[in-house]
Amino acid sequence: MKFLQINLLKEFLTQSLKLLSSGLITSIGFVVLSSGRLEFVNSDIVLEILIFTQYLMIGLTVCKFGVDNLLYVNFLVDETKKYSPFNYIKKNGLYLILIFSLIIYFIEKDLVNSILVFLCLLLDVMSILIIVQLGARKFFGQVFIGNFLSYPLFFVSFLILGFFFNFNKIAFVLLFLSCATLRFLVVGKFYRDINAVEMNPKFEFKLGFQQLLNYVLFKSDQILFSLGTLSMIWFGYNKNELQKYMFLSRFPELISGVLVSLVFLYGSKMTITNKNDFVELIKKYKLSLIGYIFLLLFFFLAYTLFWKGDSFISIGEFLPYLLISILIFFVNMVTLGFLKHEKINKLNFNLSISIFLAVLFQFFLLFISVKSSLLWITPMQMIIFVFLILFEKNEIN
Known part of the structure; x- marks a missing residue:
């Protein structure tokens, strides 16, 4: 044996x-x-x-x-x-x-x-x-x-x-x-x-729409950065800033890759389908989640030391990508909950609402001339997406 x-x-x-x-x-x-x-x-x-x-x-x-x-x-x-x-x-x-x-x-x-x-x-x-x-x-x-x-x-x-x-x-x-x-x-x-x-x-192409919406949810900032010259004109960034933000965005992608690869180990036990699931997960894995957050903070700080560009990474630039790295786990668990119960339409609706509200918030920040607002569009979308599950009082079935 x-x-x-x-x-x-x-x-x-x-x-x-x-x-x-x-x-x-x-x-x-x-x-x-x-x-x-x-x-x-x-x-x-x-x-x-x-x-x-x-x-x-x-x-x-x-x-x-x-x-x-x-x-x-x-x-x-x-x-x-x-x-x-x-x-x-x-x-x-x-x-x-x-x-x-x-x-x-x-x-x-x-x-x-x-x-x-x-x-x-x-x-x-x-x-x-x-x-x-x-x-x-x-x-x-x-x-x-x-x-x-x-x-x-x-x-x-x-x-x-x-x-x-x-x-x-x-x-x-x-x-x-x-x-x-x-x-x-x-x-x-x-x-x-x-x-x-x-x-x-x-x-069934509704699953294709889900992938597109999921991509936008995780990478809205990178999509806008990829516009290159247009990003520099619209948001006032220079080339070094764009390269720095692309460097910072790689850390959440590293975390996402690890979590997705290991999803078969924890996915079936930790899916979130309603408010009760969310609260229970926080209570049951409270110490593990705190440890997870501190590990992310430590590794992200170490990661930033690898940056050798011309500009300094500020706290305002560091925080949104740390928040994205933390939220990846919860977003994945909510998404798995919807997919597990084959509620693709509901998932697409919540994704769309999250993206729409975050875009409105983005325009508001741009209106009041917050230059770094673009960095916050992705974490804002993810927060809204996780928050929406709190309105699911009963299990999705």
Whole structure:
């Protein structure tokens, strides 16, 4: 029995490492890039790189529109079928990618940049739809390879080549496009090796709206920062401030990545569906939550020491991102509560209300000329979203 437990623990740690390692490399890569410590890369190029990758992250969420989650659930139930990413591209994906690329063109007025966004998204959407099918079948080794060939491979290649070549934005994007192409070719081979029947599932796009709203809830500030020049004009930020805020925003993403990866350990026990659940969770895990908050404070303070930009990180800039890091746990538990009871419409309603009210609050702060107001839009949305659950007196059923 003891030998069996050791084997199970070893297998668990091995699979967890495969799933977490590529995400950890990606996060470290973004932290190093945005920190200002890469002296061989011009700060203006760094900002352009961060904005471009932000476009890709937003675009990926928009263009896959929740289909990856639906496929994952479908293939957990039935492994005898598979779904070709080309079918999704032909039916919906191509139009969404094209529309998003046109929006980027109108923002940037750069045709080459828009074409590169289009090509990167086209490859990434198809790769993701294959990777989720591999994950549902527990092919974690192939999932690791598929994930590593994206941002992790890019960052490793970028750091090595950066010592020998002077990178401009186009060179950076072409390197990323090369990694995306390699990933698609490799995971495409994995897909062809799956012995299953092609399927044509019906997709409920309300889950896609939920993903979009959830992305806005967590990353409204980053979406606005990604507007680049427009952000500097509208909100009065300079380039160094934008890079600093993007650096600060990476810490909540690190925390979110860890919590999402570990959700299978605590998710079923700590979902929040009403006011009573919320109060009980606070009471039951009071000491753990206090410890969690102090750990976040300690690690975030240590994280800020890595910043090597031209401006100082003030308390007013530090606090909103600390608050986001704390609220991530509660937002995830509320979201899981709605999803567990399949109340997607109610979840979308609460997300929409939270975003709408926070935007009104944002306009008010801008009206009274609070320059740092943009930093508070995301924590305000999250506070409202968690607060709304207090009006759910009875269990969602």
